[in-house]
Amino acid sequence: MGEFKGLWVYSENYDLMLELLAGSCTLIKNSNIELAAVLLGSGMKEKANEAFKYGADKVFLIDNPRLKNFEIKTYLDALTGLVKSNKPEILLIGSTKNGKELASRLAARLETGCTPDCSQLTINEDGWLVTKRIVYSGRAVVTAIFRKKPQIAAVPPRIFEKMEPKEKSGEIVNVEVTVEEPKLEVVGINKMKTADVKIEEAQIVVCGGRGIEKKEDFKSLEELAQLLKGQVGNTRPLAEDRKWFTGWIGLSGKKIKPTLYMGCGISGMIQHVAGMRDSQLVVAINKDPEAAIFEVADYVVVGDLYEIVPAIVEELKKKMKSV
Ligand SMILES: Cc1cc2nc3c(=O)[nH]c(=O)nc-3n(C[C@H](O)[C@H](O)[C@H](O)COP(=O)(O)OP(=O)(O)OC[C@H]3O[C@@H](n4cnc5c(N)ncnc54)[C@H](O)[C@@H]3O)c2cc1C
Helix, strand or coil: CCCCCCEEEECCCHHHHHHHHHHHHHHCCCCCCCEEEEEEECCCHHHHHHHHHCCCCEEEEEECHHHCCCCHHHHHHHHHHHHHHHCCCEEEEECCHHHHHHHHHHHHHHCCCEECCCCEEEECCCCCEEEEEEEHHHCEEEEEECCCCCEEEEECCCCCCCCCCCCCCCEEEECCCCCCCCCCCCCCCCCCCCCCCCHHHCCEEEEECCCCCCHHHHHHHHHHHHHCCCEEEECHHHHHCCCCCCCCECCCCECCCCCEEEEECCCCCHHHHHHHCCCCEEEEEECCCCCHHHHHCCEEEECCHHHHHHHHHHHHHHHHHHC
């Protein structure tokens, strides 16, 4: 392969792609590396114009009805062709379930490296991408440096924050590729019923842990979250062991960055903290004065959550009545 140039971002999750654009702007600040967004799909033209407002200098657009739904083989073929003919130096792919598969298979086809689930990215003085990834349940960090281009890294949601849109235009490169008829036909999509705001996007999260004895006791946390206009979250044992919920916050779950995180009856194991440590303000309620969660808390409340949470709820209700 000849000269490689430019940093590209791609994700089938459009919001994640905008986050990657923001992160890339920081990564290549003060350099002359061109930033391009790759859009694959059907009916994507409007989104192409929008990507400029979020930092892209260029958009590679492959708009094809056969790309209407994500299908690994067709998307992989389209992206492989595009990368081979345009040779980006760096390609950041959103680390979703689909994105991880796409990134690793693309790297294998191009005989290059791929680092999954990167939590930090830098470019070293020789111009190579350096990525960091948390491993062994948060006990170690792997630092990887690329030796071959294109350098492909998969980056999970919420590592970067989407930037405020600014008026900006750029070049749209319409790319025609031959896309084989997908082998599968999607006949319908039934979306799971979820909260109006995704937990990753919530500004206030009231999180419960194993200190909560019964599922119905979670109601007081829900009430608190409602009064604060926030959402409830939970640790992994409440989902995996007790089966009260389907998801959780942490290293192996969702990563959150709220302005306020309130942890109730949570010990603060590293795997949970890895998912909430970027919260702006952390309040922790635990009856054990030695609880590890207190090490990352701004406000420490030592006591029984069964007394403290209702007391906060009452206080908030009083305040609201008096306003
Ligand atoms: C590979 C791997 C990945 C993992 N990933 C995740 C992950 O992504 N997210 C995650 O959450 N966990 C994860 N875990 C599990 C993690 O190691 C911990 O077991 C888990 O976070 C503990 O949850 P907890 O704090 O709710 O429970 P516990 O550790 O049991 O803590 C309960 C806390 O509640 C306090 N408490 C009890 N009663 C009260 C009361 N009445 N009032 C106040 N405080 C009280 C106790 O003092 C205690 O500190 C993972 C584990 C592994 C091995």
